[in-house]
Amino acid sequence: MGTAGHALSGAARSGALLRAAPALTSVLFLGPIGAGLAGTALPAFGWLPAIGGEALSLAPWRALLDAPGFAASLRVTLTTGFAATLLSLGLVVLFCAACHDRALFRRAQAVLAPMLATPHAALAIGFAFLAAPSGMLARLLSPWATGWTRPPDLATVNDAAGISLVAGLLLKEVPYLLLVTLAALNQVRAPALMRAARTLGYGPVTGWLKAVFPVVYPQIRLPVYAVLAFSLSVVDVAIVLGPGTPPPLAVLAVRWFLDRDLALWFPASAAALLLAAIVAASIAAWHVGERLAARLGRRWIASGRRGGGGGAAASLAAGAISLVVALSLASLAVLALWSFAGPWRFPDAMPRAFTTTTWDAHAGALAAPFRATVAIGALSTLAALALALLCLEAEARFGLTPGARALWLLYTPLLLPQVAFLFGLQVMLVRGGLDGTLAAVIWAHLMFVLPYVFLTLADPWRAMDPRLARNAAALGAGPWRTFLAVKLPVMLRPILVAAAVGFAVSAGQYLPTLFAGAGRVATLTTEAVTLSGGSDRRVVGAYALVQALLPLAVYAAAIAAPPIIWRNRRGLAVA
Amino acid sequence: MSGLVLRAARIALGERALVGPLDLAVPHGEVVTLMGPSGSGKSSLLAWICGTLDPAFRAEGVVAVDGEDVTALAAHRRRIGILFQDDLLFPHLSVGGNLAFGLPPSVRGQDRRARIEAALADAELEGFAGRDPATLSGGQRARIALMRTLLAEPRALLLDEPFGRLDVGLRERMRRFVFDRARRLGLPVLMVTHDPEDAASAGGAVLHLLAGGAVRRAEPDGEVADALPA
Numbered sequence: 001m002g003t004a005g006h007a008l009s010g011a012a013r014s015g016a017l018l019r020a021a022p023a024l025t026s027v028l029f030l031g032p033i034g035a036g037l038a039g040t041a042l043p044a045f046g047w048l049p050a051i052g053g054e055a056l057s058l059a060p061w062r063a064l065l066d067a068p069g070f071a072a073s074l075r076v077t078l079t080t081g082f083a084a085t086l087l088s089l090g091l092v093v094l095f096c097a098a099c100h101d102r103a104l105f106r107r108a109q110a111v112l113a114p115m116l117a118t119p120h121a122a123l124a125i126g127f128a129f130l131a132a133p134s135g136m137l138a139r140l141l142s143p144w145a146t147g148w149t150r151p152p153d154l155a156t157v158n159d160a161a162g163i164s165l166v167a168g169l170l171l172k173e174v175p176y177l178l179l180v181t182l183a184a185l186n187q188v189r190a191p192a193l194m195r196a197a198r199t200l201g202y203g204p205v206t207g208w209l210k211a212v213f214p215v216v217y218p219q220i221r222l223p224v225y226a227v228l229a230f231s232l233s234v235v236d237v238a239i240v241l242g243p244g245t246p247p248p249l250a251v252l253a254v255r256w257f258l259d260r261d262l263a264l265w266f267p268a269s270a271a272a273l274l275l276a277a278i279v280a281a282s283i284a285a286w287h288v289g290e291r292l293a294a295r296l297g298r299r300w301i302a303s304g305r306r307g308g309g310g311g312a313a314a315s316l317a318a319g320a321i322s323l324v325v326a327l328s329l330a331s332l333a334v335l336a337l338w339s340f341a342g343p344w345r346f347p348d349a350m351p352r353a354f355t356t357t358t359w360d361a362h363a364g365a366l367a368a369p370f371r372a373t374v375a376i377g378a379l380s381t382l383a384a385l386a387l388a389l390l391c392l393e394a395e396a397r398f399g400l401t402p403g404a405r406a407l408w409l410l411y412t413p414l415l416l417p418q419v420a421f422l423f424g425l426q427v428m429l430v431r432g433g434l435d436g437t438l439a440a441v442i443w444a445h446l447m448f449v450l451p452y453v454f455l456t457l458a459d460p461w462r463a464m465d466p467r468l469a470r471n472a473a474a475l476g477a478g479p480w481r482t483f484l485a486v487k488l489p490v491m492l493r494p495i496l497v498a499a500a501v502g503f504a505v506s507a508g509q510y511l512p513t514l515f516a517g518a519g520r521v522a523t524l525t526t527e528a529v530t531l532s533g534g535s536d537r538r539v540v541g542a543y544a545l546v547q548a549l550l551p552l553a554v555y556a557a558a559i560a561a562p563p564i565i566w567r568n569r570r571g572l573a574v575a
Numbered sequence: 576m577s578g579l580v581l582r583a584a585r586i587a588l589g590e591r592a593l594v595g596p597l598d599l600a601v602p603h604g605e606v607v608t609l610m611g612p613s614g615s616g617k618s619s620l621l622a623w624i625c626g627t628l629d630p631a632f633r634a635e636g637v638v639a640v641d642g643e644d645v646t647a648l649a650a651h652r653r654r655i656g657i658l659f660q661d662d663l664l665f666p667h668l669s670v671g672g673n674l675a676f677g678l679p680p681s682v683r684g685q686d687r688r689a690r691i692e693a694a695l696a697d698a699e700l701e702g703f704a705g706r707d708p709a710t711l712s713g714g715q716r717a718r719i720a721l722m723r724t725l726l727a728e729p730r731a732l733l734l735d736e737p738f739g740r741l742d743v744g745l746r747e748r749m750r751r752f753v754f755d756r757a758r759r760l761g762l763p764v765l766m767v768t769h770d771p772e773d774a775a776s777a778g779g780a781v782l783h784l785l786a787g788g789a790v791r792r793a794e795p796d797g798e799v800a801d802a803l804p805a
Binding site: 195211214309 | 649650655667677687723724
C-alpha cells in the first residue's frame with residue numbers, strides 16, 4: 001500500500017512538472033527578455049546607479065540626436081532593412097509563382113536547407129572577399145576587362161548606401177523565406193488550388209499569385225516580420241558589409257556599449273531603445289501595407305485577368321535564385337581559397353601557390369573558440385530540445401491547444417532587436433555575478449535556439465499518428481514509457497533535424513555571445529567578426545571557414561544518422 | 576468535328592498501362608460516362624484532357640475541342656472546365672469573389688456584377704455574394720463551384736466524381752442541376768465515376784475502363800461486353 005502510494009504521488013509529481021513545462025519554458029526564455037528590455041530602458045533615461053546615473057533625464061536622447069551622422073544612421077537602417085525584406089520576399093514569391101510546376105522547384109528544398117545552416121557572419125565575410133575592390137570578382141575581370149592593375153578606389157563593400165549590406169542579407173534571407181514558404185505550401189493543398197485555377201484559364205504565374213499566395217501568406221507572416229526585424233537590427237553582417245561612418249543604428253549602439261567611456265552607455269541605451277521602437281513601428285507599417293496590398297489584390301483577382309504562360313518570369317526567377325545560391329557557394333569557396341593561399345597579388349585570379357601555413361600557424365588558436373562553440377551549441381541545443389519536447393508532450397497529454405498568442409510569444413526573441421535587451425541582460429548578469437560565464441552565454445543562446453528548435457519540431461510532432469500512443473497505452477505502457485520508448489524513437493529524424501537547426505543558430509550568434517560573455521567567451525563567430533576588420537584575409541578565411549563548416553557537418557550528421565540507425569526498419573525510411 | 580474528341584489516347588504510369596487506346600467523341604449537349612474502379616486511371620485521363628496531368632505519367636494521343644487540336648496547349652489555354660469531387664472554392668475569396676475569378680476579364684464593370692448576380696440567382700443563392708464560402712453547406716458549395724466553372728465559358732466540361740462527397744439525398748438534385756445546365760449550354764460532358772446511379776442519371780453512353788486500359792461500351796442491358804478476359 002505504501003509503495004503504491006509512493007508510486008502514485010511520484011507519478012502525480014512528474015505529471016505536475018510536465019503540466020508546468022510550458023509556463024516554465026516561457027519564464028526561462030521570456031524572463032530575460034523582459035528584464036533585459038527594462039535594463040536597457042532605464043539607462044536610456046539616465047538611470048544606471050552603478051555608473052553614476054541616479055536621476056531620470058532626457059540627456060541620453062539629446063546625446064543620441066546630437067551624435068554626428070545620426071540622421072544618416074537612421075536613414076540607412078530603414079532603407080537597408082526594408083530593401084532586404086522587400087527584395088527577399090519578392091524574389092521568393094516570384095520564384096514560387098513562376099517555378100512551382102518545374103522540376104527544380106522540388107529540388108530546391110534539398111539545396112537550400114544546408115545553406116541555412118551557414119552562419120550569417122561566414123557568408124558575409126565570404127561575400128566581402130568576393131565583392132571587395134580587391135576581391136575575387138574584380139580579379140576575375142582584371143586586367144583584361146577592366147584594365148585595373150591595382151584594386152580600384154570604389155566602395156563596393158561598406159558602401160554608404162548599404163547596397164552590399166542588403167546583398168549580404170539576401171544570401172541568407174532568401175533561402176530562409178523560401179524554406180518557410182515551401183513548408184507552408186505543404187499545408188494548404190496548393191496543387192489542388194492550382195489545378196482549379198489552371199482549368200479556369202489562369203496562367204501559371206497569375207494563377208499562383210491569385211489562388212495560392214493569399215492562402216500561403218498568413219502562414220509565413222511571422223517569419224516575414226522576423227526577417228524585417230532582423231534586417232533592421234542586424235549587427236554582425238552590418239559590421240562586415242555595412243557602412244562604417246555613420247553605421248546603421250544597431251552597430252552604432254554596440255560601438256558605444258563596447259566603448260571604454262562608460263558614459264556612452266546612456267546614449268547607447270537610448271539608441272537601442274529607439275531601434276526597438278523602430279522595429280515595432282516598421283512591423284506595424286508592414287501590416288498596414290499588407291492590408292493595402294490585399295485590397296488591391298482582391299480588385300485584381302475580381303477583374304478576372306488570366307495572365308500569360310509566364311515563361312519570362314520563370315527564367316528571371318530561376319536565374320535570380322540560382323544567382324543567390326551561386327554567390328553563397330562562391331562565398332564559401334573563396335574563404336577556403338584564401339585560407340590555403342600562398343602569395344597572391346592583385347589582379348591574379350589564383351594564388352601563386354597553395355600552402356597550409358595559415359592553418360599550421362592558427363590551429364592552436366582556433367582550438368579554444370572551436371571547443372567553446374561546440375560546447376555552447378551542444379548544451380543550448382540540448383536544453384532547447386528538452387524544453388520543446390516537454391512542451392509538446394504536455395500539449396498532447398493535457399490536450400492544450402496553443403493559439404496564435406503562443407506563436408507570437410515564441411517569435412518574441414526573433415522580432416525584437418537583440419541589442420535592445422542584451423545590454424540590460426548583461427547588467428542583470430553582472431548583478432548576479434554570472435556575466436562572462438559559459439552558463440550565461442548558453443542561457444542567452446537558448447533564447448534564440450529554442451524558437452527555431454520548437455518550430456522545426458512542432459509540425460512533425462503534432463502530425464505523429466495518435467494511434468501509436470493509444471496502442472502503447474492499450475498495451476499497458478504508462479505515459480512516460482510511451483514517450484520514451486515510442487514517441488522519441490519514431491520522431492528521431494525530426495528531433496535530429498531540429499537539433500542541427502538549433503546548433504546552427506547557436507553557432508551563428510554574435511551579439512548574445514559578446515554581451516552575455518562580457519567579451520571573455522570567444523567563439524568562432526565572435527573571433528571571425530572581430531578579425532574581419534583586420535587585413536589578413538588568410539586568417540579571417542580560416543576562422544570563417546571553420547565557422548561555416550561546423551554547423552554544416554552537424555547538419556550532415558543529423559541527416560545521415562537516421563538511415564543508419566533505422567537501416568532495418570523500412571517503416572521509418574525516408575519517403 | 577464539333578464537341579470533345581479523343582483520338583488514340585493512351586496513358587501509362589511506368590510500365591503499367593492505365594488507359595487506352597481510346598477513341599471517343601462527345602457531341603455537344605451529351606454526357607458520356609466513363610466507369611471504372613478507383614485507382615484505375617479515370618482521373619488521370621481527365622487530368623490529361625485538361626492539361627494538368629502530372630509529368631510522372633506518360634500520355635499520347637490527341638485532344639480536340641470543336642475541331643481544334645488542343646493537345647499541345649497549356650492547361651489555361653484549353654478552355655476545358657472541370658469539376659472535382661472537392662469543390663475547391665478559394666478560401667481567401669468571398670462567394671462573389673470566387674465567381675468573379677471564373678468570369679473572363681473582357682466582361683467589365685456593370686456587366687460583371689450582373690453576370691455574377693445572375694449566376695447566384697441560377698444557383699438559387701441570391702444575396703450570397705459577400706458570404707465566406709466556408710459558411711456554406713456542401714450542396715451550396717458544389718453549386719457555386721459549377722457556376723464558377725461555367726462563368727469561365729468552357730467549350731467542354733469534365734466531371735471527376737463530382738457527386739461523391741455529397742449526402743445521398745442531395746446527389747440526385749445536384750446531378751439534375753449540373754446536367755440541366757450543361758445541356759442548356761450545349762456543352763459536351765465527359766464524366767468519370769464509380770457510382771452506377773451517376774451514369775443512369777446522366778442518360779448518355781456509358782463506357783467501362785477495364786484493367787490494362789481497355790475501354791468497352793456497356794450494352795443496353797447494363798452488361799459489359801468483353802468485361803472478362805476470354
